[in-house]
Amino acid sequence: MTDQTTPDIIYTKVDEAPELASASLLPIIQRFASAAGVSVGTRDISLAGRILAAFPESLTDDQKQSDDLAWLGELVKTPEANVIKLPNISASVPQLVAAINELQGQGYAIPDYPESPSSDAEKDARARYDAIKGSAVNPVLREGNSDRRAAKAVKAFAQANPHRMGDWTADSKTRVASMSSGDFRSNEVSATLPGAATAKIVHVAADGTETVLKDGVSYPAGTVVDATFMxxxxxxxxxxxxxxxxxxxxxxxxxxxxxxxxxxxxxxxxxxxxxxxxxxxxxxxxxxxxxxxxxxxxxxxxxxxxxxxxxxxxxxxxxxxxxxxxxxxxxxxxxxxxxxxxxxxxxxxxxxxxxxxxxxxxxxxxxxxxxxxxxxxNSYAPVYDETIKYFKETGKLDPATAGTVQNIGLMAQKAEEYGSHPTTFEIPADGTVKMILDDGTVLHQHSVEAGDIWRSASARKAPIEDWVNLAIDRQRAEGCEAIFWLDATRAHDAELIKYVTPVLEAKGVADKFKIMAPREATRATLETIRRGENSIAITGNVLRDYLTDLFPILELATSAKMLSIVKLMQGGGLFETGAGGSAPKHVQQLMEENHLRWDSLGEFCALGESFKFLADAKGNAKARVLGEAVEAATQGILDHGRSPGRKVGQPDNRDSHYWFARYWAEALAAQSDAADLAAEFAPVAKALADGEEAIVSELAAVRGKPADLGGYYHADPAKVAAVMRPSATLNAIIG
Structure with a gap:
């Protein structure tokens, strides 16, 4: 850990629509939290922030950016961690280049992104930029496994107000196409290491020339290590x-x-x-x-x-x-x-x-x-293929009566494919790729050709066992169907099954769970929720990502409203605010029409859980009252239809934050178990109610005109605050 003071709750600074929404919502959170003696601070994991942190020698003292991602990476390994993590950009090269260009235009003397680095300086810059692009944030912060589900209030609202579903017909030509051979799925091999080991990955060309692609890859005992190629x-x-x-x-x-x-x-x-x-x-x-x-x-x-x-x-x-x-x-x-x-x-x-x-x-x-x-x-394509075939046979799902699918996902410590970036290579020449352990054992090898894509992924023993135990806890709490989405005919899954079945049997709960290949699990789960019943999908890292969008989008119309709790393995908590990306179209609309349709419901759900976690971790009874009042406010947003509209002229994200603050204050003012909180927030609730006409009018007055943010990836905080906090009346009440 660094010597930075650690707030009670960390609220991450990110990108695009969620970050714009933070400029409006975070002051409200900080004002309410202070009443319970809870400090809420920020750490910058935005794309621009990560770029600046990577090149301190290129910046003036005023421009330098601390490496907040590395700092958070240490925090999440401690019991003190309480992090609310908003969606951030997982940058592709075009996005990375665009962010670099914007920062350079703002006077930051960072180097260009070198497409074909030749000098040592270019190679160094490329290595630093490559560490930023893609999913650089999630593997660092996810030191625990995932528990994702629709909050009860959100699910109840979706059933009472079902969204529109497109009609499926049996003669639809839509289909999924996937490789039947030569892909990652068909070439996969996997093994569980009996002891700790270090490996190197070597390419042996047809003429015998050996090139070490990666050296010093270390694994603790019990790690499942895969290798494959396309x-x-x-x-x-x-x-x-x-x-x-x-x-x-x-x-x-x-x-x-x-x-x-x-x-x-x-x-x-x-x-x-x-x-x-x-x-x-x-x-x-x-x-x-x-x-x-x-x-x-x-x-x-x-x-x-x-x-x-x-x-x-x-x-x-x-x-x-x-x-x-x-x-x-x-x-x-x-x-x-x-x-x-x-x-x-x-x-x-x-x-x-x-x-x-x-x-x-x-x-x-x-x-x-x-x-x-x-x-x-073809590793996960069968999930979508089976879903499409199922709806062609049965017709669309009815969100008004559908049950819900929760997910317990194996993602801690860079589990599975999403942690494979440092061990993925485009093969330079025909030959063989070998994965060789430090004792000389060839763990895996493949015959490859120039241009093939070879990769190795791994999953460690401790996260796997934690994942199984988390699944047992959730099934016990829910009492519903629970399925491990594992394919016994796939090399990697077969190794995971060797971990799963002994734990289930040792705890006497094997009869509570099924183990099914993803295609069969997809159909079984769809049939379950069509009956109005619930299911828990217990999956690996990639399927966690896929299913926690697929089922929420079918059930709720969006995955951004999911409750996402990461029970960190060292005792802390990471509360993710739902999926849905960083919504670039939302930013475009704000810049053109000053209307932000981003829905902060995911942030509301995460905030309530964060306060309740803090209450338990630090014995802060007032924090629990705040968390329960957040849930009441969230229910108020749903019950009264206070979520943002899509079009200019309708209430937007800023209006929803006003109503959230008002419902939150009213819930606190009505408290009988926390008289001091009730006394503090009664006048706040009254002021927010009395100021409704002025606040709503002030928020509406700015919409319909272009908004100047001072940047896209690296916006001007003062300009963003002016855009996102345009109500003087609301600002005066919140402070």
């Missing part, structure tokens, strides 16, 4: 075939990846798709485009920007696109396709949205169409 040739053949099939079927071509979290492997796969879609153009102009700086991994948008002055290349692209199937669109009004930016289409959000819409995606013509959902690796 064949570049098999991937290219698959993509070529699916492009042709999509055109023949008359559907949209859509690629669904995770190029943010899987920051090494998935951008490469994305690049293969861009190259496959424009294959005739690359065949004819590949060398020229490379000289222009084209890297297909950066997406079609970057490619078009680099070749826009080359008339013959642009003509070839137009001709190729006219001959291809139409692309699934991110923004059809602006011509942003599925292949434009690798971080624009993230599978755990894009697939549930398409499924909720009845299998429809937006085409370049601005209309909805069936789609071919291309998910190259």
């Amino acid at each position: 064949s570049a040739k098999a991937l290219d053949a698959f993509l070529e075939s699916e492009i042709a099939k999509t055109k023949e079927e008359g559907t949209l071509f859509s690629l669904h990846m995770k190029a943010t979290m899987m920051k090494v492997s998935d951008p490469i796969i994305f690049g293969h798709a861009v190259k496959a879609f424009l294959a005739p153009v690359f065949d004819q102009f590949g060398d020229r485009m490379k000289a222009l700086g084209v890297n297909p991994n950066s997406g079609l948008g970057d490619l078009l920007a680099r070749v826009k002055g080359e008339a013959d290349i642009m003509a070839a692209i137009d001709a190729c696109m006219a001959d291809r199937p139409p692309l699934y669109m991110v923004d059809s009004d602006r011509g942003i396709t599925n292949l434009h930016v690798p971080s624009d289409v993230i599978i755990d959000a894009s697939m549930p949205a398409l499924i909720r819409a009845g299998g429809k995606g937006w085409g370049p013509d601005g209309k909805e169409h069936d789609a071919n959902c291309v998910i190259p690796d």
Whole structure:
């Protein structure tokens, strides 16, 4: 730990819409918390903040940024941790470059992002930037396993006010396409280490030349260590075939990846798709485009920007696109396709949205169409494939009567694929990749070809056992169906099952749980919630991510309203405020119309849990009263329809914060067990009620006009505060 003073609760500074909302909500939280002697401080894990922290020698003393992520990484390993973690940007290269350019324009003398580093200085800068991109935050903070579920008030509201679901028909052409061989799923091998070990990863070329890809990878005893690869040739053949099939079927071509979290492997796969879609153009102009700086991994948008002055290349692209199937669109009004930016289409959000819409995606013509959902690796594609097949057979789900799916996710200590970035490599030449332990044992090896994507992932014994015990606790508390989503025919899952079954048997609860492969578990769970019953999905790290978007989007219309508790293994608490990304479209709307439609319900849910956790950890009875009053305020937001509207002219995020503060104050003023809190907040509640007309009017007055934030990735705090706190009446009451 550093010598920084640690507040009772850390509220993370992040990016985009959640950070804008914080400028309005955090002053309210801090004012109310102070009444219970609770300090609420911030630490900066935003993309811009992480960039600045990485280059202190390039900055003036006034510009220097502390490495708050590293500081938090130490805090979460202690019992004192109480962190409310908002969604942050998991940056793709285009986002990273855009943030760098903005910071440079603001006078920060940080280096450019070197696409092809040659000098030592460029290689050093590239290494620092590579540590920032992708999911750099979550693996550091998640020193515990995940307990995600819909808060009871949120679920009850969703059932009483069901959202619209698209109609599914048996003749829908929408389908999932995935590789049947040559992918990560089919090439996976796995082993559990009997003792602690250190490994190196070596590439042996066909001529015998050995290259150490990674050295000194250490594992404690009991670690499950996987290795696998995706064949570049098999991937290219698959993509070529699916492009042709999509055109023949008359559907949209859509690629669904995770190029943010899987920051090494998935951008490469994305690049293969861009190259496959424009294959005739690359065949004819590949060398020229490379000289222009084209890297297909950066997406079609970057490619078009680099070749826009080359008339013959642009003509070839137009001709190729006219001959291809139409692309699934991110923004059809602006011509942003599925292949434009690798971080624009993230599978755990894009697939549930398409499924909720009845299998429809937006085409370049601005209309909805069936789609071919291309998910190259077959490890988790069966979940979406089975969901689509199920709804074709049974019709759409009814949110008014559907049960709920909770999730217990194995994610502590960089578990599974999401922790594999340092051990993922694009293979430079034909040969063999070996994973060799320090005693000389070859743990895993694969024959590979140039361009193949090889990776190793691991899951440690302590997090696995903690995950199983957390599942037992949750099943006991809920008393409902509980399924371990593990496939005995998959190498990695087979090793996990060897941990799961002995623990269940030793605790006498084996009859309370099922172990099912993801495809079968998907159908069983859908049938359960269609009956109005509940289920607990106990999954690995990637399925945790996928399912905690899929089921909430079907049940609640969004995953941003989920209660997400990380019980840290050393006794602290991490309270995540739901998924949903950082909502760049929300920021765009605010900048154009001064309307922020971000819904802070996830923050409300996390805040209540954080206060109650603090009450138990520090014996602060007032903190528990605050937490229970937060729950009452959240219920008030839902019951009275105080969530933000989508369009300018409707109440927005700032209005919802006013109502949250008012309901919170009213709940505290009504307290009979905390007279001093009641006395303090009675006049606050009265002032908020008496000031309703003025506050609502002041909030409405600013909307409909452009808003100046002073930056996108690195906004000006004073300008943001002026935009997000425009009510003088409310500000005077809150202080």
